[in-house]
Amino acid sequence: MRLVRAALRHLPKYQQINNRSFQTLRSHRSYATSANPPSSVSAADLDFGQPVYETHPHMLKPGEITPGITAQEYYDRRAALAHSLPAGSMVVLNSAQLQYRSGAVFFPFRQESNFLYLTGFLEPDSIAIIHKTGDLLNDVTFHLFCRPKDPRLEQWSGPWSGLRAAEDVFNADVAHDISKATQTLPVLLRSASRIYVDLPPVTTPLGTTLRSLKTPMSTLQPHVNSFRAIKSQAExxxxxxxxxxxxxxxxxxMRRPWKFEKDLHNYLDYAFTQSGLSGPAYVPVVAGGRRGRMIHYVHNTSTCDKGDTVLVDAGGEYxxxxxxxxxxxxxxxxxxxxQKDLYSAVLKVQRRCVALCRASAGLSLDEIHRATESGLREELTKLGFEGLNHNDSLMDALFPHHVGHYIGLDVHDVPGYGRSVTLKKGHCVTIEPGVYVPDDERFPKHFRGMAVRIEDSLCVDDDSPIVLSTEAVKEVEDIEALR
Structure with missing residues (x-):
């Protein structure tokens, strides 16, 4: 049975992608694993380098490349980025590489975020090139360099997708063998009017090739940031x-008593994956008592003692x-x-600052940070903290970090995208005021050693924020009622 793609060649590009499917694939030597492959093979019987709908319908819906994000959306991202650049431009992206923990023991592979955002392709040893070929939105050609199928190597390393799937599944207009990149890349890249790239190390084939060219080059990151910062409805x-x-x-x-930080850490990791997430989004902070004053305490090896609080900074990924x-x-x-007094002071400021995350307020994260500092000064002064209105160093000791950051594919998303940017609909951020009281005679004795941080993830909307983490209770009465 022929590919649906072939039947759609007469349609505009965006319709091809929107309707593309591959219920069956004709036999092709890139997929063959035996001397006499059948004339056609179901996609569900093939092995790919990542889940696809036909093999993982429990994870993906029809048309999706990664959970929640369709092939159409990935295409639209590439087209929009290319359309924003000068005629003849090429965007060049290098995949992440497998990182080794020690010897032959490797970390789980995670794709480079810009590469992931624009392709949905989750394999190492890959290069993506997006070529603006004309002035129309759809005048874009997508080249994907990746590994060809190799049954012998895949027996050891697990499956990867191959060149045919690069076109049929991931919608590359042209798929290239990555082992031939040093011969193919220079010819392709010399036709660009300008190359947009975040230069990889010179030790990589792409890095060597780029440094040998005389084509004008610009940093890619700021151009991708402007698109990644505003989230789609699917994101x-x-x-x-x-x-x-x-x-x-x-x-x-919160419902359970915990004696050891590591047990609480392990419970959260398990709870995230048990409920359908891919796992933790980052190494969590599980800090009992005075350890909560260390902003990124991740040892999680001590005890949770009665009479203390525990500060948990954790989240999952989907x-x-x-x-x-x-x-x-x-x-x-x-x-x-x-504890209740200090917690209530931080919570009051946190609620107030969450409410400021609306497009109609016309504020930036930096401006909300200043409002947070002002609110904390006011609330802490009521609790007996002295000198906060006249001594910035005291406030810096109590609240040493920014109130928020952007979130998305990364915990600190779109690096280099300024916190001075006015928040717009679709920006996704955190709001996380905290107070960390040193064991210092400058501060009231009954608060010394305490740490309180309250953080929510939210999305900016026109007139009110969408709080993404509202199921994590935070009112004093609700927390105490859990037990």
Whole structure:
């Protein structure tokens, strides 16, 4: 049975991609694993380098390349980026490479974020080139360099997708053998009017090739950032799902007594994956007592003692989109008077600043940070902290980090995209005020050693934010009622 793609060649490109399917594939030597392959083979019986709908219908819906994100959306991203650049431009992306923990032991592979955003292709040893060929939105050619099928090597390393799937599944207009990149790349890249690339190391084939060219080059990252920073409805849906599951897991953790930080850490990792997420989005902070004052404490090897609070900064990932949540709660289920006062002060400011994350407010993250500092000064002064209105160093000691950052494919998303940018509909950010009281006589004795941080992930909308992590309870009464 012929590919549906072949039947759609008369349609405009965007319709081809929107309707493309591959229920069966004709036999092709790139897929063959025996001397006498059948004349046609079901896609469900093939092995690819990542889940596809035909092999993993429990993970993907028809048309999706990665969970929640369709082939059409990946194509639209490439077309929009190319359309924003000068005529004849080429965007060049190098995949991430497998990283080794020690000897032959490797870390789980994670694709480079810009490569992932524009292709959905999840394999190492790959290069993507997006060529703007004309002035129309659809005047774009997608080249994908990747590994050809190799049954012998795949027996050892697991399957990868191959050149035919690069075209039929991932919608490359032209697929190239990555082992021939040093011969093919120079010819292709010399036809560009300008190359947009974040230069890889000179030790890589791409790095060597790029440095040998005289074609003008520009840094790619700022151009991709402007698109990645504003999330589509599909991206927001992924992050909402990650926030919902993660929030419920954290609330569930609050119901239980924990003696050791590592047990709470392991419970959250399990709860995220048990409920359909791919796993934790980052190494969590599980900090009992005074260790909560260390912003990125991730040893998670000590105890959770009765009478203390535990600060947990954790979140799960779905379809490569993350959620970022922090909650602080009493180990024994009930706040002391001082803990409740400090927690309530931070919560009041956090709620106020979450409400500012709307497009109609016309504020940036930097401006919301200044509002956070002002609010914390006011609330802490009411609790007996002195000198905060006249001594910035005191405030810096109590609140040493920014109130928020962008989130998306990365925990700190779109690196280089400024916090001074006015928030617009589709920006996704965190709001995370915190107070970390040193054991210092400058501060009230009954608060010394305490740490409170409260963080939600949210999406900016026109008139009110969409809180993505609302299932993680944070009101004092709700936390205490869990036990």
């Amino acid at each position: 927001i849906a992924n992050m909402r799902h990650a926030g919902q599951v993660s929030g419920r897991a954290i609330t569930s953790a 379809g490569f989109y993350i959620t970022d949540i922090t909650r602080t709660w009493p180990v024994n289920g009930k706040f002391t008077a001082a």
